[in-house]
Amino acid sequence: xxxxxxxxxxxxxxxxxxxxxxxxxxxxxxxxxxxxxxxxxxxxxxxxxxxxxxxx
Ligand SMILES: [Zn+2]
Numbered sequence: 695x696x697x698x699x700x701x702x703x704x705x706x707x708x709x710x711x712x713x714x715x716x717x718x719x720x721x722x723x724x725x726x727x728x729x730x731x732x733x734x735x736x737x738x739x740x741x742x743x744x745x746x747x748x749x750x
Contacts, residue, residue: 696720698724698725698741699736699739700725700741705718705719705720708743710727711744711745712730712732712745714729716728716729718734724749725741730750731750732748732750733748733750734748735748
């Protein structure tokens with residue numbers, strides 16, 4: 695478990711929903727795309743992988 699309360703294996707499997715499908719790295723309450731910098735919020739221990747919800 696990391697600070698986000700997410701399984702590191704899950705974080706490894708998650709990819710940015712944009713066409714580049716880059717890996718994500720845990721940030722402060724969010725998962726940040728290593729390619730485009732979009733930050734996806736983690737709510738109640740669940741990552742919200744919607745580009746509309748991402749902070750750019
Ligand atoms: Zn991205």
